[in-house]
Amino acid sequence: MADSFSKKENRNKKAKAKEDKAQKMRERKLNNNKGKSLEDMLAYVDENGNISDSPPRENRKAEIDSKDIQIGATPRPPEDPIRTGIVNFFNTSKGFGFITDDKSKESIFFHINQVSEPIKERDKVSFTRERGTKGYNAVDVKKVGSGAKNAL
Structure with missing residues (x-):
């Protein structure tokens, strides 16, 4: 018994969708990012907040004494009771x-x-x-x- 026109069309559509899905899977395997090294994935931020792929230069670092850092709220003078x-x-x-x-x-x-x-x-x-x-x-x-x- 011969298939009707719409059955052949549906079968062709399913075959085409299956082929498209297989093609997309092959493309994902070729272009995946899982094989990148750590250096390729790192991003650095410079002193101005701009993102770059190269680390900042070492000579721009400023030394800060830990005694100069204040953590917490500014103390208030005691109030007259x-x-x-x-x-x-x-x-x-x-x-x-x-x-x-x-x-x-x-x-x-x-x-x-x-x-x-x-x-x-x-x-x-x-x-x-x-x-x-x-x-x-x-x-x-x-x-x-x-x-x-x-x-x-």
Whole structure:
């Protein structure tokens, strides 16, 4: 029985695809890069960041003393632990308040247990900042002057 035209065409297409695949495989074997030496695969970067195939010249290297290298953040000068501020809110019945820091202008919480003498709103106070769970707390709160007239 004779094959139809479309069957012959499909068979020829498959044979052609198989031949093309074999040809591509032969080309890959001829052009593969697996046989290159290490020197052929290396690339060098010069002092300007340009890539080249030749190593940089040795005479351009600068000697650096290891004592001149600093690793890490630049150290800050120590901060004065005693700060000043103005009491902008104080609830005597609940025993807490807030101080506006003169330096950072942030509101810092304090509790009546940290106060050494009686204070009221708008009093100028000195205190020490201490890191708490919800931000900074003022500890060792002491009255400094007669009060700030222009505050708030």
